[in-house]
Amino acid sequence: MINKIVRIVLTIVGIFFGVSIAAVLENLGLFKSLDLNIIVIYAFFGIIFGFILFLIAPKMKILGERIGNVFESELLKFQTNDILIGSIGLIIGLIIAFLISQPLYNLNIPFLGTALSAILYLFFGYLGVTIATRKGDELASTLIGNRINTNQKAAKQEKTSDVSLPKILDTSVIIDGRIADICKTGFVEGTLIIPEFVLLELQHIADSSDGLKRNRGRRGLDILNKLQNEHIIDVKIESKDFPNISEVDTKLLKLAEHMNGVVLTNDYNLNKVAEFHGVQVLNINELANAVKPVVLPGEEMTIQVVRDGKESGQGLAYLDDGTMIVVDGGKKHIGETLNVVVTSVLQTAAGRMIFAKLNK
Secondary structure, eight states: OHHHHHHHHHHHHHHHHHHHHHHHHHHTTTTTTOOSOHHHHHHHHHHHHHHHHHHHHHHHHHHHHHHHHHHHHHHTTSOHHHHHHHHHHHHHHHHHHHHHHGGGGGOOSTTHHHHHHHHHHHHHHHHHHHHHHHSHHHHHHHHTHHHHHHHHHHHHHTTTTSOOOOEEEOHHHHHHOHHHHHHHHTOOOSEEEEEHHHHHHHHHHHTOSSHHHHHHHHHHHHHHHHHHHTTOSEEEEEOOOOTTOOOHHHHHHHHHHHHTOEEEEOOHHHHHHHHHHTOOEEEHHHHHHHTSOOOOTTOEEEEEOOEEOSSTTOEEEEOTTOOEEEEETOGGGTTOEEEEEEEEEEEETTEEEEEEEEOO
């Protein structure tokens, strides 16, 4: 039924198209030498083009469906707000092209005004869509800049008493699992943001053929379910994505800039990249190091050497919280419990190391 309707519509379009071509040719004076009734000529062109479109209607329908599918697949790659912003940009671009092209119609050169107008419409339409989609956030900030600046100043002044910045979780801190225990203590305020691209990465890890990766991914999903089901803290799923960016860490930083939020992680490398981009980061490892007992040079400790170190003669021991102790001359005492004296402490964002020597 649809095929018949399409064929009928295209045939009618072909008839009108043929008649229009005949009218143009008549205005150019090409039919003056023909001893035929003008109605016959019009009918001939209408029938010819109507018949042509009648024959190619099925192929045109298939081509139209393919073009529609391509457009649909491309549109699905964009966020709804990007499509709306792009449409507004297109309308503005076409309005500008319309205003500029009006004087061109007064040109006496045949077809030049129409051709230039068509070029202007294409150029400004494309320009409007491109600028609106790529600079949408900046344009919005410019339009309501004064209000945003005022709100930001007020937020800075009342930062401790008003709503806290949103905390955006990355994949590593979710899999780590300590975030749930930290939230229970009440030290984390505000809203936890779970980006959809992080959930997608967790799902891929949970579906991995590697057993270790699969267990880590499932643990991360269990942690998220625990946070939501036990109502430990306000948790929201953020659908904002950046299709042109493939790296999840880069998407996190872009999202933090977009939401004026904080990235919550335990990834040392992400910590450094965020500092470079000027994005605030809360590193769980730094928090864990900060709450470890303070050890000063000269203190005595009782430890058990468990294995040898990298350097010659060194032995390694560990505290209950996982802090590594490097014992000078401890290699020959592996498996023994020793009294040692702390010589120095090395504190980094990745952890803390204690250097000690045997207490003689």
